[in-house]
Amino acid sequence: MKQSQLFTKTRKEAPKEEVSRNAQLLIRGGYIDKLMAGVYTYLPLGLRVLKNIEQIIREELNKAGGQEILMPAFQPKENWELTKRWDIDILYKTKDFEGREYALGPTHEEVVTPLLKQFISSYRDLPRAVYQFQDKFRMEKRAKSGILRGREFLMKDLYSFHANEADFDLYYGVMKKVYGEIFKRCGIGHKTYLTFASGGIFSKYSHEFQTITPAGEDLIYICDNCSLAINKEIKDETPKCPQCNHADFKEEKAIEVGNIFSLKTRFSDAFNLKYKDEKGELQPVIMGCYGIGLGRLMGTIVEALADDKGIVWPETVAPFKVHLLGLAGKEGSAVTEAAENIITELEHVGVSVLYDDRDATAGAKFADADLLGMPYRVVISEKTLAEKSAEVKLRQTGETTLVKLDHLVAHLK
Amino acid sequence: MKQSQLFTKTRKEAPKEEVSRNAQLLIRGGYIDKLMAGVYTYLPLGLRVLKNIEQIIREELNKAGGQEILMPAFQPKENWELTKRWDIDILYKTKDFEGREYALGPTHEEVVTPLLKQFISSYRDLPRAVYQFQDKFRMEKRAKSGILRGREFLMKDLYSFHANEADFDLYYGVMKKVYGEIFKRCGIGHKTYLTFASGGIFSKYSHEFQTITPAGEDLIYICDNCSLAINKEIKDETPKCPQCNHADFKEEKAIEVGNIFSLKTRFSDAFNLKYKDEKGELQPVIMGCYGIGLGRLMGTIVEALADDKGIVWPETVAPFKVHLLGLAGKEGSAVTEAAENIITELEHVGVSVLYDDRDATAGAKFADADLLGMPYRVVISEKTLAEKSAEVKLRQTGETTLVKLDHLVAHLK
Numbered sequence: 001m002k003q004s005q006l007f008t009k010t011r012k013e014a015p016k017e018e019v020s021r022n023a024q025l026l027i028r029g030g031y032i033d034k035l036m037a038g039v040y041t042y043l044p045l046g047l048r049v050l051k052n053i054e055q056i057i058r059e060e061l062n063k064a065g066g067q068e069i070l071m072p073a074f075q076p077k078e079n080w081e082l083t084k085r086w087d088i089d090i091l092y093k094t095k096d097f098e099g100r101e102y103a104l105g106p107t108h109e110e111v112v113t114p115l116l117k118q119f120i121s122s123y124r125d126l127p128r129a130v131y132q133f134q135d136k137f138r139m140e141k142r143a144k145s146g147i148l149r150g151r152e153f154l155m156k157d158l159y160s161f162h163a164n165e166a167d168f169d170l171y172y173g174v175m176k177k178v179y180g181e182i183f184k185r186c187g188i189g190h191k192t193y194l195t196f197a198s199g200g201i202f203s204k205y206s207h208e209f210q211t212i213t214p215a216g217e218d219l220i221y222i223c224d225n226c227s228l229a230i231n232k233e234i235k236d237e238t239p240k241c242p243q244c245n246h247a248d249f250k251e252e253k254a255i256e257v258g259n260i261f262s263l264k265t266r267f268s269d270a271f272n273l274k275y276k277d278e279k280g281e282l283q284p285v286i287m288g289c290y291g292i293g294l295g296r297l298m299g300t301i302v303e304a305l306a307d308d309k310g311i312v313w314p315e316t317v318a319p320f321k322v323h324l325l326g327l328a329g330k331e332g333s334a335v336t337e338a339a340e341n342i343i344t345e346l347e348h349v350g351v352s353v354l355y356d357d358r359d360a361t362a363g364a365k366f367a368d369a370d371l372l373g374m375p376y377r378v379v380i381s382e383k384t385l386a387e388k389s390a391e392v393k394l395r396q397t398g399e400t401t402l403v404k405l406d407h408l409v410a411h412l413k
Numbered sequence: 414m415k416q417s418q419l420f421t422k423t424r425k426e427a428p429k430e431e432v433s434r435n436a437q438l439l440i441r442g443g444y445i446d447k448l449m450a451g452v453y454t455y456l457p458l459g460l461r462v463l464k465n466i467e468q469i470i471r472e473e474l475n476k477a478g479g480q481e482i483l484m485p486a487f488q489p490k491e492n493w494e495l496t497k498r499w500d501i502d503i504l505y506k507t508k509d510f511e512g513r514e515y516a517l518g519p520t521h522e523e524v525v526t527p528l529l530k531q532f533i534s535s536y537r538d539l540p541r542a543v544y545q546f547q548d549k550f551r552m553e554k555r556a557k558s559g560i561l562r563g564r565e566f567l568m569k570d571l572y573s574f575h576a577n578e579a580d581f582d583l584y585y586g587v588m589k590k591v592y593g594e595i596f597k598r599c600g601i602g603h604k605t606y607l608t609f610a611s612g613g614i615f616s617k618y619s620h621e622f623q624t625i626t627p628a629g630e631d632l633i634y635i636c637d638n639c640s641l642a643i644n645k646e647i648k649d650e651t652p653k654c655p656q657c658n659h660a661d662f663k664e665e666k667a668i669e670v671g672n673i674f675s676l677k678t679r680f681s682d683a684f685n686l687k688y689k690d691e692k693g694e695l696q697p698v699i700m701g702c703y704g705i706g707l708g709r710l711m712g713t714i715v716e717a718l719a720d721d722k723g724i725v726w727p728e729t730v731a732p733f734k735v736h737l738l739g740l741a742g743k744e745g746s747a748v749t750e751a752a753e754n755i756i757t758e759l760e761h762v763g764v765s766v767l768y769d770d771r772d773a774t775a776g777a778k779f780a781d782a783d784l785l786g787m788p789y790r791v792v793i794s795e796k797t798l799a800e801k802s803a804e805v806k807l808r809q810t811g812e813t814t815l816v817k818l819d820h821l822v823a824h825l826k
Binding site: 006009033036042043067071075076115116135139141 | 421484515524550564
């Protein structure tokens with residue numbers, strides 16, 4: 001894609017009222033736009049990142065037997081009354097011309113449980129796992145963390161249904177690994193820790209995935225011995241690591257990028273979701289719930305990997321793999337011609353390219369490439385052409401090499 | 414995918430209160446589930462259709478220079494006051510803990526206009542076209558048409574921005590063709606008519622795309638000579654075809670599957686969206702708006718193509734191309750083994766297969782295959798195996814042929 005065709009533009013300064021680093025960088029780069037506190041538009045570059053993250057999550061969930069659906073944002077008041085959650089303070093509500101009230105879903109247990117009740121009657125119908133990527137609404141008092149904490153935000157929520165605790169435990173273990181794989185593929189695996197948290201009323205522990213970064217709003221304690229972490233909430237009552245029993249922890253600031261937890265029969269009881277076991281006896285269905293906020297994950301990648309020059313995207317989620325800069329390339333010039341050849345060749349082998357064809361100084365183009373953060377910056381100029389080469393710079397390390405044009409496609413593939 | 418693994422099941426009867434044929438068939442097939450009047454969940458099969466439609470639209474819009482974004486459902490009250498639309502009767506509203514009110518977007522002129530204002534300042538920044546696939550909310554009084562008329566529904570809305578009327582007219586003409594191509598690729602091109610409608614306060618005509626079907630809520634009048642149509646709204650004041658001047662029309666019931674219209678400077682005036690022309694003088698930006706409801710399009714395909722046995726999907730939007738039925742195939746049997754070989758071979762060449770591996774009668778499987786409506790039904794049984802063949806039936810025509818197993822992949826590719 002030609003950068004001159006993009007309707008967005010980079011900015012030197014972020015809006016003054018925006019205090020979070022992720023939103024500052026993403027707004028400056030033209031990835032997102034802030035409509036209101038906690039409510040953002042995803043612009044073309046930002047939507048490409050979001051879709052890449054979505055596809056990674058989808059692939060990993062499908063491997064684990066998840067079936068994708070799409071539930072509505074509107075949810076009937078009666079369902080929320082049944083679970084005694086109509087009055088929770090994060091719930092946005094609306095009403096229609098007849099005065100009938102709806103919740104705007106902050107989560108979907110109140111929809112997915114009666115939905116699955118239509119299809120689960122026997123032990124043969126279990127286990128089941130369904131998930132969606134869907135717009136959530138949460139009345140957050142504080143919304144100053146950019147896309148880390150939205151009032152409206154895209155979330156992946158998966159719900160699992162089991163015949164018994166043992167089957168639930170098995171799937172819960174699978175999802176721990178699936179989540180680990182998702183964060184690894186999104187480029188933050190090395191900074192993300194499985195973290196024990198309070199299980200609330202349902203079980204001893206639930207689990208969070210926490211990514212360490214100075215911008216983190218949470219504190220976690222990482223076991224020096226086995227790298228398991230525990231969160232602040234349970235630190236006092238958990239003097240020893242629940243996994244290896246060692247007692248030395250390192251405190252780190254972190255962002256929660258995902259959580260998984262047991263719902264036991266909290267919702268299946270409310271909606272009378274039962275199945276007949278092998279003996280023909282009615283048993284309650286055991287449920288689990290597994291969430292990832294897509295904007296939150298995207299914001300965490302920015303916070304965890306950005307440097308003082310701008311964003312650093314991992315190749316797996318970057319909007320484009322290559323940012324090609326044509327320097328002093330007037331139309332019809334050798335530089336422009338070479339650039340266009342490179343684009344054709346790279347796109348032919350499936351490498352996505354953002355081409356900075358703007359009439360701007362080399363300095364402005366370099367600064368924007370650093371801000372936008374594509375993994376590979378490729379510069380082509382009269383100087384590099386004299387060497388029949390292009391200059392390739394890795395955004396992450398800053399490492400620069402001159403690569404012969406003949407080898408460029410193989411180098412970047 | 415194995416049908417026994419799908420968490421949904423087909424039903425013999427549709428819910429009694431569901432009066433529309435599209436929803437009856439889609440609910441019976443396990444494509445969708447009704448949560449409330451006008452509010453539906455898309456189940457795995459239904460979501461696959463929706464995503465296929467979305468991808469066709471995306472490809473055609475990208476070809477026409479559209480840039481995809483994702484705007485929020487929440488919209489600030491002030492923007493709707495500015496355009497004097499805060500009190501329109503279809504608008505759902507909500508408020509937060511501070512009493513601040515938001516609209517739940519039924520359309521996005523109030524967001525996209527101030528968004529583009531940030532990036533358009535000169536004639537060099539025009540034209541622009543941005544679009545999204547996004548969840549819309551409309552307080553419909555009547556919501557009895559299944560997924561044809563939702564209170565919550567996924568919509569593609571594109572907005573275009575132009576320096577002058579001539580450039581707008583050019584793009585409007587392009588979009589007419591793009592829409593024609595979209596409906597053609599979705600398999601309803603032969604039943605869909607470009608239809609002149611009232612232009613309202615902005616221009617003489619706007620344009621609808623109307624698909625003829627007995628379930629249509631609209632009446633259109635198709636010119637006997639040139640196949641252009643006009644809608645009921647303008648019939649009385651338009652005795653002659655606006656295209657060829659002939660006066661003979663055929664009346665048909667139809668569903669509006671898309672519309673395109675001029676916004677002139679209605680919204681750019683409200684948000685003071687202007688650009689500097691070549692002489693440095695400020696000019697208002699001309700806007701256009703182009704919508705397609707994805708559920709409505711999916712429901713229209715069902716209404717227009719279904720027969721008395723069930724749904725008939727065009728190959729381009731079908732959840733699976735092939736519905737493979739294994740008859741009397743016990744585990745380890747020759748039928749099961751042959752079926753699994755066929756799946757492997759078809760998926761290897763990119764043909765998607767739904768495999769009915771359920772322990773059910775041949776009659777039940779045949780009835781479900783007709784209800785679900787995949788383009789190709791492939792039956793494999795001991796009888797067909799004796800001929801080293803499978804029976805291939807075209808859902809649309811009912812035409813049946815016995816195809817040698819060796820030729821099956823080539824036949825279905």
